[in-house]
Amino acid sequence: MEIYLPTLQAKILELVAAFRIIVFAIMVVGLVCYIGTGSQTGTSIVRTLAKALIIVAAIATMDRWFPKTENIMLDVAEYLNTGYNERPDAAASTIRESTTTNPESQEWSWRKLNESIYQAVSNALANIFIYIGTLITVPMLILQYVLRWLLYLLTPFALAVFMVPGMTGIGVRFLQQLLAVLAWPIGFALTNLVALAIWTDFRGAVGANPETVGDALYSPFLTMMGGILATIMIIVGMISTPVVMQMLFAQGNAFTGSSVNPVGMVRNSTGLVSGLASRITGGDAGARGASAASTAATAGAGRNLPPAPPSASAGGPGI
Numbered sequence: 136m137e138i139y140l141p142t143l144q145a146k147i148l149e150l151v152a153a154f155r156i157i158v159f160a161i162m163v164v165g166l167v168c169y170i171g172t173g174s175q176t177g178t179s180i181v182r183t184l185a186k187a188l189i190i191v192a193a194i195a196t197m198d199r200w201f202p203k204t205e206n207i208m209l210d211v212a213e214y215l216n217t218g219y220n221e222r223p224d225a226a227a228s229t230i231r232e233s234t235t236t237n238p239e240s241q242e243w244s245w246r247k248l249n250e251s252i253y254q255a256v257s258n259a260l261a262n263i264f265i266y267i268g269t270l271i272t273v274p275m276l277i278l279q280y281v282l283r284w285l286l287y288l289l290t291p292f293a294l295a296v297f298m299v300p301g302m303t304g305i306g307v308r309f310l311q312q313l314l315a316v317l318a319w320p321i322g323f324a325l326t327n328l329v330a331l332a333i334w335t336d337f338r339g340a341v342g343a344n345p346e347t348v349g350d351a352l353y354s355p356f357l358t359m360m361g362g363i364l365a366t367i368m369i370i371v372g373m374i375s376t377p378v379v380m381q382m383l384f385a386q387g388n389a390f391t392g393s394s395v396n397p398v399g400m401v402r403n404s405t406g407l408v409s410g411l412a413s414r415i416t417g418g419d420a421g422a423r424g425a426s427a428a429s430t431a432a433t434a435g436a437g438r439n440l441p442p443a444p445p446s447a448s449a450g451g452p453g454i
Contacts (some may be wrong), residue, residue: 140280147284151197151291158194158291162187165298187298194291201287208317212324219324223276226327227269227369230334230362261359268366272323275373279319286313308385315384319376326372330365337361 169183193200212219222228293309296302338361 143281143284147288150288154288155194155291158295159191161292161295162190162298165295165300165302169298169300183298190294190297193294197287197290201290204314205283205317209320212320215321216324216328219320219327223320223323223327224269224272226330226334226365227272229331230365230369231266231269233334233338233362258359261363265359265362265366268370271370271373275319275323275376279316279323282316286316311385312381315377315380318380318384322372322376322380326369326376329372330368333368334361334365337364 166183166187170180209220218225289309290313293306293313296306
């Protein structure tokens with residue numbers, strides 16, 4: 136299933152082209168503020184100009200690297216759940232198609248009126264929940280599509296603020312949010328995979344048409360339980376995917392338990408590696424230095440001791 140809103144896409148592309156002069160104006164202002172401080176050397180000015188050229192190239196080629204970044208996320212989702220790119224709502228459609236009006240194939244009986252009414256009500260409630268619950272897939276896919284184009288519109292501004300002194304953190308945070316939104320399909324693919332696994336395993340254990348219909352274990356509601364559990368998984372997964380991706384890419388809670396961005400995670404990892412390297416290379420030398428210092432201190436203390444008093448056996452005067 137491919138979501139394509141030509142009106143939205145054409146409007147966003149038109150706005151990106153129209154706002155490009157504002158983006159370059161922000162970069163010029165940032166460059167002037169950076170050079171106008173008066174404390175810049177020739178090397179730092181060249182470095183700043185090189186950064187400006189890189190940002191301009193990134194803005195000019197955004198129509199190429201932006202879709203490639205999105206395709207990387209879609210390839211990961213396709214690897215996790217084969218066929219996701221063709222039909223992102225395949226799990227919801229499969230679960231909806233599995234519901235039938237009468238899963239036990241029993242006929243209406245006036246002699247067993249209470250049992251027939253119970254079966255009809257149970258199947259109706261289960262079908263309503265499954266149909267409504269699985270329909271959440273399409274709105275979430277449309278929301279991800281709309282946010283994708285909205286971020287595409289704001290990406291040039293996020294790249295431009297890298298030239299403004301003191302606003303680099305805003306650009307970094309925006310790029311983290313961009314990766315989080317583009318990674319939504321990975322969460323959706325995992326949700327479909329788990330939902331289909333729950334539905335398949337449950338139907339394999341209970342069966343769509345159990346033979347022991349009279350047994351209370353195979354009630355009409357129980358035959359629908361696999362679809363209900365899978366629907367609950369779809370609802371929870373679709374709603375929690377934006378939150379999980381936000382925590383993963385923008386905060387790092389899944390790794391550190393605290394609000395740390397990926398830049399801080401890389402910095403901490405580099406410090407840990409350098410600390411281990413210094414311990415490995417300088418550990419023996421440090422131990423030898425400590426031993427030498429201890430020996431020197433002991434010798435110095437021995438030289439400062441007062442002379443021992445003469446003993447009686449040494450031929451001294453007796454009493």
